[in-house]
Amino acid sequence: MVSLDSKGAVQTASTSRVQGLFTLRRLLARGGFVFLTADGPFGGELFRLDLPGLAPVVRTGWFTLRRQLGLRILPLFAHEEGAQRIVTIHPPLPAPTGDEAADKAACRAVLTAMLGDYVRRYPSQCRYLAFPPWPS
Numbered sequence: 001m002v003s004l005d006s007k008g009a010v011q012t013a014s015t016s017r018v019q020g021l022f023t024l025r026r027l028l029a030r031g032g033f034v035f036l037t038a039d040g041p042f043g044g045e046l047f048r049l050d051l052p053g054l055a056p057v058v059r060t061g062w063f064t065l066r067r068q069l070g071l072r073i074l075p076l077f078a079h080e081e082g083a084q085r086i087v088t089i090h091p092p093l094p095a096p097t098g099d100e101a102a103d104k105a106a107c108r109a110v111l112t113a114m115l116g117d118y119v120r121r122y123p124s125q126c127r128y129l130a131f132p133p134w135p136s
Contacts, residue, residue, distance in 0.1 A: 028069060036062045047104060049112045051119065053129045058111065067096050075114055079122045090114060
């Protein structure tokens with residue numbers, strides 16, 4: 001998880017999930033920025049993106065903070081061009097709504113379209129999303 005040192009810098013530390021979310025909320029309330037991955041092995045499953053290859057799992061952390069604090073979420077995607085990594089910052093996801101199911105569906109639709117476009121543009125960098133991981 002994360003914590004803040006005496007100068008306000010984020011440090012990693014072993015802590016509870018609740019403590020970690022509280023620390024992130026405090027950082028955001030002070031005007032800080034937080035980068036959270038929506039995928040990966042940690043956190044509960046929010047939903048899966050319906051793509052032709054492997055359906056990636058989107059995790060709950062960013063969605064929970066977004067709903068609790070009314071945050072604007074800017075999706076980031078990175079791809080390689082030669083020896084450089086290019087980061088693209090997309091427009092914000094739709095603003096949180098009172099209806100969690102509708103909110104989740106709206107985010108899922110936008111992220112599915114974004115990731116689908118990314119896979120079409122950079123298929124060699126998305127092997128398991130662009131193609132099934134094994135022959136059928």
